[in-house]
Amino acid sequence: MNEAASTLIGRLGSWFSPAASAEIAAAEDAALRSDRFRLEREGEWKRLEAIVNRIESGRLRRISDEDLLALPALYRTAVSSLAVARETSLDAETLAWLEGLTRRAWFIVYGPRAGLGDWLLRFFGGGWGASVRALGTDILIALALMVTGTIAGWLLVASDPDWYYALMPGGVGDARVPGASRAVLMGTLFGQQDQQGLSVFAAFLFSNNAQVAILAFALGFAFGLPSAMLLIQNTTMVGALVWLYHGQGLTLEIIGWLAVHGTTELYAILLAGAAGLHIGRAMAFPGEAAVLDAAAAAGRRSAQVMVGVVLMLIVAGLLEAFARQMVNNTAGRLIVGGFMLVLWTGYFFVWRGNAREIG
C-alpha cells in the first residue's frame, strides 16, 4: 500500500468514528438497498446531529474548529441524502428523522449570521446610518407632519387660548398656563439646577420616551395613520408651548430650553414616526411585491432604525436631566442642542462608514 492511500484511509478513519465503521460493516449484511444506503451514511448524519445538539444547547465553545468547519459540508450531505432517500427509500422512520435533522441544521447554517455583539459593531459602523438613509422619503413626510403639527398647535392656541388646556396634558399645579406672568415662566426655564434626583429623572424619561417611540413605530402596522397622528399630536404641544412663552417675549429662551434635549428627542421621534410610516406605506402601496413580503422587507429595514431610536432616547434623557438643569443660560443650551443636531445629521447622512448598504 503506498503512502497516499494510507493517509487517505487514515483520514477516512478519523472521519468515521469506530462505531460508524462497524455500521458500514453491518451495511453489508442489510438486505435492502435503501437500508444499505442509510447505514453507509448514518455516521455522518450522527456527527451532524451531535454538532447541532451542542450548538442548540448553547455550548458553542465545546465544539472543535474541525467540527465547525465540517458543519456546512455535513449539512449538504444530509440534504442530498434526504433528496436521494425520498426517491429510493420507503423507510418512513429514516425519512422523518432525516427531515428533522436537516431542518435543525438548516436553522443553524442559515440562521442569524451575527451574534448580538457583531451585529452592534456593524450597526454602529455605518449600518445605522444606512438604514436611516433608506427611509429618506418617509423622513421627509414625517418632518412635514411635525412642522405642520407645530404650526397647527401655535395657530390653534393663538386663535383661542382655551385650546391650550386641551392640548397640554399638564397637571393642576403646572405654572405654565396662559396668562402666567413673565417671572413665573422664567422660573420654569431657569434655576432648577438644585433639584435632587436628576439621574432618576433621566432614567424615567428614557424608559417613558422609549415606550412612546416604540408605540409610534408599532402603530405603523395600521397603514401608518396612527403614527402620523401621534407625530402631529406630539408636536402640537410644542407649538402651543412656544406660543405661550412667545406671548411674554421669551421665544429664544424657550427654544433654548427645548433644544438641549429636543434636537435629539424630536429627531428620535421623527425617525420612529418615519419607520412607522415606512411600514404603513409598504403595506398600503406594496408595488410589485405581495403585501406580506413588502411589509416584511420594510419591517426589517426599519427595525434597525428603531434600535437607534432607543439609543438616541437614552442620550436625550441624559441631556434633559443633566445638561438642561446644569447649563443655565440660553446661549449654552442652544449650542448644546445645535451641536447634537449637527452630530446626528452628520452621522446619519454624511458619514458612510464601512458597512454595506442595507435594504
Add this chain to the structure above:
Amino acid sequence: MARRTGASRQRTVITPEGVALPFVLATRTARAAALVIDLGLIVTVMIVTTLTLIWLGRGIGLEGGAAINASKSRAIQALVIVWLIAMFLLRNAWFLFFELGPRGATPGKRLTGIRIAARGTERLTTEAVIARNIVRDIELFMPVVFIGGAFAAGSDTDVAGWAGAAWFAIFVLFPFFNRDALRCGDVIAGTWVVEASRRKLGEALSVSAPPSAADQAFTFTPEELAVYGEYELQTLERVLRDGRGPALDDVADAISRKIGRPFPYRAERVFLEAYYLQLRAHLEQGMRLGRRKADKYAA
C-alpha cells in the same frame, strides 16, 4: 411516532439546495401557552429584582427617615435607576435575547416545543427578530392596559374607551384571522412560528430483523406483494416498530386473509417482518424504475 397533523398546518420550504423541507406551523394553543409561561417568568424575575433592590435599599438605611444624608440618597437613586432600567429591559429585551439564540425560542417556546423561523427561503436575520418583538408592545401590553381599563371602569366607560378596546382587540385576535397564524409582529418581520421536533433515529428494520430465518419460512410471490402500496407499508412499519402483540396479531390476520394464506400461528412477527421487507424491496425496486404505488387502491 408519526404524529398526525392537519394538512392545514403543513408548509413546505425550499432550501437553497433545492430540497423541499416540510414544516409544521405551531398551534395557536402552543403559542399562547409559551407566551403565558414567558410572561410568568418575566413577572417572577421582575418581582425578584424588585425585592432584591428593596432589600439592598433597606441595607443602605431607607428607614433613616429625615436623617438621610447625601451619599445615602445618591445610593438610593442609583438603585432606582437600576430598577427602572431592569424593568425596561425585562419588558423589551427578554424575547429578543432568547430568540436570537441558536434555538430561536424563548424558555416558554422551548418548553412547548416551538421556535421562530423566517417565512419562505430567507434566512432569519437579527433585524427580523428585533422587528417582531418591537411590535409585541401594541399587541400585548397596550391592549391589556386598554381592555383592562375598559372593564375596570365598567358601565362608566365612555364610547371612546370601548372603541379603543375594540381597536386593540383587533391586534390581539390578529393570529386568528390568517392562514399562517401570524401575529402583527410576524407580518412585519417576515417570520412565523413552527414546531421544533427532536426525535431519535430507530433501527434500520432489515438489520434489526435479519431476514435469513424469515426468508426460508415465508417467501411471497410478486402477486402477493402487489396488493399493497406505500401507505400500507408505512402503517406496517409503525406496527412493527411499536411491537405491540395484539396489533401484530390483527395486522397479520388482515394480511394473511388478503393474500389468501393461512394465519401464521405463533409466527406473526416473523411473518410480518418477512412481508414488510419483501414488500419494501418490491416497492423500492418499482421506485427506482419510476413506478410508485401510493396505496392499495392505486393501479
